[in-house]
Amino acid sequence: MKIAILGGTGDEGLGLAIRFALAGNEVIIGSRAADRAETAAQAVRDKVASARVSGTTNDVAVEQAELVMLSVPFAGLRATVSALAPKLAGKIVVSLVVPLQFGKGGPHAELVPEGSAAELTQQLAPEARVVGAFQNLSAHELLEPDHDLGCDVLVCADDRDARRSVMTLAETIKGVRAIDAGPLAYSRYVEDMTALLISLNRRYKTQTGIRISGIG
Amino acid sequence: MKIAILGGTGDEGLGLAIRFALAGNEVIIGSRAADRAETAAQAVRDKVASARVSGTTNDVAVEQAELVMLSVPFAGLRATVSALAPKLAGKIVVSLVVPLQFGKGGPHAELVPEGSAAELTQQLAPEARVVGAFQNLSAHELLEPDHDLGCDVLVCADDRDARRSVMTLAETIKGVRAIDAGPLAYSRYVEDMTALLISLNRRYKTQTGIRISGIG
Structure with a gap:
């Protein structure tokens, strides 16, 4: 599959680029600046010698891809999706975005009037097949291709086929089990967690993730 | 320890009463009606022959207990805590309460202006040592004394000693690991999950719970 990762120059996007390239997908890293995207593509090649990966602008990345991952900061989500909305129509668009605020008391979830970053994305790109997933994975662990994640990816979407496709994709990551977490409105809980x-992670000095007990 | 469980006539409260009695604690089930509390106490004895358990009004239960568990519906939380606030002062008060709405799209978390049911409880009973915990445990599993829960209990409190005490109590339940989930403001995420x-549970026809991966 041809996968564009917008914001693929950040750790989370880069980590997923590494994992998806490792699984044999063609990865196109998107950024506002093509040269930064190309630098990130080289970083993927450094970790995965066999990687089929390129870097370009967000615009071009979306045009080339069958599936688009949004790994941009929440603050930039609205502008990014609004600008690309016509090109996202009909494509599977996966929001990894977490609306976070870092205050004195630690990180907290920002209240999103639309419910979640994933639902905001769907509103801005109504013809995209929006999926919420991968919000809980540790970038630190993703960046090391041999690390076993040992956790679940909760996948939410109103489009059942898109949900199934992303579940299959998630399980190509070592140690990941995909959970069908239902409609897009459930993304809120996954993002907030x-x-x-x-x-x-800070209290226990580790990299945590979620597992759902009682399934399988 | 002497533990009062207010709303101990519901499945979640009754399940915890069974588990805490099994661990050797003295359990006092509270209800608005003493006779219903006594019926629930008998149900505990039916499951745990050695149980030290009694049933009485919420008011009397709180007076007798060292630790108070709130297992009332969210809709009744404000009235219950307001009425008991003076008696809760200085005691560990554990909120199990989850603000849930059941709509056409399935269960969803109700927005709580105070942040969470646990924080609302702390505002209404400012001198209580409020802890948020046990919100995610399956009542169905708790009611069977020999079932291994196989999941985590995330414990939030601003009072560190209270948090520690409840973590210790949680781990007396078979198959439960307690996680220090920090200040009370983090209860929101646990409740909402x-x-x-x-x-x-509905989609997979099972009883799910949360495990945090990467710890221990």
Whole structure:
């Protein structure tokens, strides 16, 4: 599959680029600046010799891809999706975005009037097949291709086929089990849990993730 | 320890009463009606022959207990805590309460202006040592004394000693690991996850719970 990762120059996007390239997908890293995207593509090649990966602008990346991952900061989500909306129509668009605020008391989830970053994305790109997933994965762990994640990816989407496709993609990552977490409106809980996980990472000096017990 | 469980006539409260009695604690089930509390106490004895358990009004239960668990519906939380606030002062008060709404799209978390049911409890009973915990445990599993829960209990409190005490108590339940989830403001994420877990229970026809990966 041809996968564009917008914001693929950040650690989370880069980590997923590495994992998806490792699984044999063609990865196109998107950024506002093509040269930064190309530098990130080289970083993927340094970790995965066999990687089929390129770097270009967000615009071009979306045109080339079958599936688009949004790994941009929440503050930039609205502008990024609004500008690309016509090109996102009909494509699977995966939001990894977590609306986080870092205050004195630690990280907290920002209230999103639309419910979640994933639902905001769907509103801005109504013809995209929006999926919420991968919000809880540790970038630190993703960046090391041999590390076993040992956690679940909760996948939410109103489009059932898109949900299934992303579940299949998620399970190509070593140690990941995909959970069908239902409609897009459930993304909120998955996004928000990230604030708690980051605070646990600090308290326990580790990289945490979510597992759902009682399934399988 | 002497533990009062207010709303101990519901499945979640009754399940915890069974588990805490099994661990050797003295359990006092509280209800608005003493006779219903006594019926629930008998249900505990039926499951745990050695149980030290009694049933009485919420008011009397709180007076007798060292630790108070709130297992009332969110809709009744404000009235229950307001009425008991003076008696809760200085005591560990554990909120199990989850603000849930059941709509057409499935269960969802209700927005709580105070942040969470646990924080609302702290505002209404400012001198209580409020802890948020046990919100994610399956009542169905708790009611069977020999079932291994196989999940985590995330414990939030601003009072560190209270947090530690409840973590110790949680780990007396078979198969439960307690996680120090930090200040009370993190209860929101734990409460809200319950909506997602209930929807997973329906989709996967099982009893789900949360595990945090990467710890221990």
